[in-house]
Amino acid sequence: MKFLDVKTDYTFKKVIIEMQVLNYSDDIELIFVELPKFKKSFDEVDKSKSIQDKWIYFIKNAGSLEFQPKNWNSEFETAFTTINEANLSLSELELQHKRKERIYIQxxxxxxxxxxGLDLGIKKGIEQAQEINIKKLQKNIKISYDEARKLLSE
Incomplete structure (x- = not known):
């Protein structure tokens, strides 16, 4: 009597069920990866344009990564934050959220x-330009300051 290989048969059946029952859109792509066989270095992955390589590298090395790559997508920022917060105690997590809130407020x-400041500077600049125009008008047509201001405001 031959016993079924549970891991292989279960995975196979699961995939068949998903193919028969669920209709995936073309936007979803299922990728099965054996992490030990993924041997790309950080430099190779960092230079690669493949989002799959970056996610696989992240999943394989998340526990040992010491920094967040700058040119990776913003989704990785959320993933790095989640990984960093996963090992924190409740009080440490609370402190970290308070720090983030303080930084956001600052x-x-x-x-x-x-x-x-910019709005005030623009307003002052406009006032100075109007003042210059009033004085030029006052000087050129020899009228009072108030009359020149009234003419320009109309």
């Missing part, structure tokens, strides 16, 4: 102050 404040 950045937002800087952006707000910068925008306010």
């Amino acid at each position: 950045r937002s404040s800087i952006e707000l102050v910068t925008q306010t």
